[in-house]
Amino acid sequence: MFFHLQQHKKNGMTESGFVLVFSMVILLMLSFLGIWALRTSTSELNVAGGLQQADRQFNLAEGAANNEAVGVGFSLKTFYQISNPALRNQRLAPATDATFDPGNDTPNTFAGITAADPTTWPWDNLLQNYVSPPVNTPSEFDYRYLVTYLYEEDRAFIGYSASDFSAYKHQIQGTTVTAPVVVELGGIRIGPKSSL
Amino acid sequence: MNTYVMMKSQKGSTLIEAMIAIVILTIGIMAAMGMQIRAMGASSAALNRTDANNVAASLLEIFKALPFDDAILAQTVASPNALVDDATTAKYTAAALPRMVPFVASVPVAGTIVDRSGITYNLSWAVQDRVLSATNTPNKIIRVFMTWNSVIGQQRLEMTTIKYKNIQL
Numbered sequence: 001m002f003f004h005l006q007q008h009k010k011n012g013m014t015e016s017g018f019v020l021v022f023s024m025v026i027l028l029m030l031s032f033l034g035i036w037a038l039r040t041s042t043s044e045l046n047v048a049g050g051l052q053q054a055d056r057q058f059n060l061a062e063g064a065a066n067n068e069a070v071g072v073g074f075s076l077k078t079f080y081q082i083s084n085p086a087l088r089n090q091r092l093a094p095a096t097d098a099t100f101d102p103g104n105d106t107p108n109t110f111a112g113i114t115a116a117d118p119t120t121w122p123w124d125n126l127l128q129n130y131v132s133p134p135v136n137t138p139s140e141f142d143y144r145y146l147v148t149y150l151y152e153e154d155r156a157f158i159g160y161s162a163s164d165f166s167a168y169k170h171q172i173q174g175t176t177v178t179a180p181v182v183v184e185l186g187g188i189r190i191g192p193k194s195s196l
Numbered sequence: 197m198n199t200y201v202m203m204k205s206q207k208g209s210t211l212i213e214a215m216i217a218i219v220i221l222t223i224g225i226m227a228a229m230g231m232q233i234r235a236m237g238a239s240s241a242a243l244n245r246t247d248a249n250n251v252a253a254s255l256l257e258i259f260k261a262l263p264f265d266d267a268i269l270a271q272t273v274a275s276p277n278a279l280v281d282d283a284t285t286a287k288y289t290a291a292a293l294p295r296m297v298p299f300v301a302s303v304p305v306a307g308t309i310v311d312r313s314g315i316t317y318n319l320s321w322a323v324q325d326r327v328l329s330a331t332n333t334p335n336k337i338i339r340v341f342m343t344w345n346s347v348i349g350q351q352r353l354e355m356t357t358i359k360y361k362n363i364q365l
Contacts, residue, residue: 019210023217027224034231041238048242052249056355059256063337063358070326070334070360126356127337141356 057179063126064143064174065183072147072170073189082149085168090149091115092170094122103130105142105177113146118175118182121146142177157190166193237347247313248342248353251299255288255321255340256355258295264361268293269336271325285320285341317344335360 072080072092077099080092093113094100100110101123112120121144129141153167172185262269272286287307290297302310309319324337335358342353 017213019213019217020220023221027220030224030228034228034235037235038231038238041235041242044242045238045245048245048249052245052353055249055253059253059355059357063356066358066360067335070358073360074328074332074334076328126358 053179054181057176057181058183060126060141060143060176061174061179061181061183064124064145064176065172065185066174067124067126067143068145068147068172068174069185069187072172072187080147082168085149085152085166088149088151092147092149103139103142105139115146115148118144118146118173118180121173121175123177140178144175144177146173147171153188160190164193165190241346241348241351243313244315244344244346244351245353247311247315248317248344248351251309251311251317251319252340252342252353252355254299255293255296255319256338256357258293259321259338259340260357260359264336264359269323269338269359271336272322273324275324285322288319288321315344317342333361 071077075081077094079094079099082090082092084090091113094110097109099122101108103123103125105123108120108123110122113122114120123142123144125139126141126143129139148171150169150171153169155162155167157165157167168189168191170187170189172187173182174185175182259269268286270286288296288300288303288309289306290300290303299311300309301312301314304310304316307318307320308316310316319340319342321338321340323339325333326335326337327333337356337358339354339356344351
């Protein structure tokens with residue numbers, strides 16, 4: 001009997017607080033489970049948001065390139081007129097700060113343009129809204145672009161006289177100011193031979 | 197005698213301990229359930245946004261593929277600044293744009309679609325022509341708007357691009 005009581009006492013003291021400790025362990029596991037679920041769903045939301053932003057920025061950049069293609073086609077900017085088509089790989093860029101950045105959204109200047117670095121390219125606005133954004137603050141529709149005249153294609157196009165007209169090949173690049181996506185177009189402008 | 201006193205003093209301690217544990221566990225489970233509910237909400241919002249993005253991107257691609265003078269791309273606003281909100285928009289109808297039918301399960305009313313996942317969105321777009329002269333419209337600014345309700349509130353998506361006409365002399 002004495003031995004039995006001693007054993008009981010020993011067991012009772014060893015197991016004291018076990019339920020509490022066990023519940024705390026379960027609680028900890030539940031916490032990790034909850035945090036993991038939350039992190040997973042937050043990641044899903046970030047992926048969905050990132051996907052949407054990627055599509056949005058791509059369409060803006062494509063719109064930017066299309067807009068400049070129209071500018072080249074209709075000579076909407078004076079610097080898209082080429083004085084010497086024989087000179088290959090001419091960068092058709094603004095020559096003043098006013099045309100480099102009509103909205104005055106960047107401290108960059110036309111003097112620092114480099115083809116390899118889109119952050120130095122000229123600015124414009126997809127909605128041609130140059131008023132609303134404060135100075136040095138890009139709006140969501142601001143974009144950068146770079147147009148390069150490549151060469152004159154010496155061939156006649158259907159419907160055009162080969163002696164009077166020629167094809168002038170351009171490279172047109174557009175990018176948004178908030179994402180590193182660049183859309184590039186190759187465009188041929190048909191114009192009077194050796195004179196644009 | 198000492199052993200008896202000790203056993204008597206521990207009487208009911210397991211019950212109290214278990215009750216405390218149950219209370220702590222209940223609080224923990226409720227918190228975990230809260231996190232799970234938030235996680236489900238975020239997952240649902242992510243699904244909604246992914247689907248909305250797919251619908252909007254598909255619609256924009258269809259617009260790009262349409263002829264420049266297609267009636268569906270008629271100008272809806274005259275000023276580019278009016279494009280910054282979706283007040284003046286064309287609203288989606290299946291009859292006007294049959295190419296979108298594979299992406300849409302039903303159209304309860306004009307401008308409201310239910311996509312293949314059963315999610316309801318408001319779908320509209322705005323177009324503004326760039327006019328150089330009475331006969332010369334070289335490009336269009338196209339914006340697609342989608343709004344929907346999700347467990348984390350009203351959500352909105354917008355995509356913008358420019359479509360240009362083939363250049364003519």
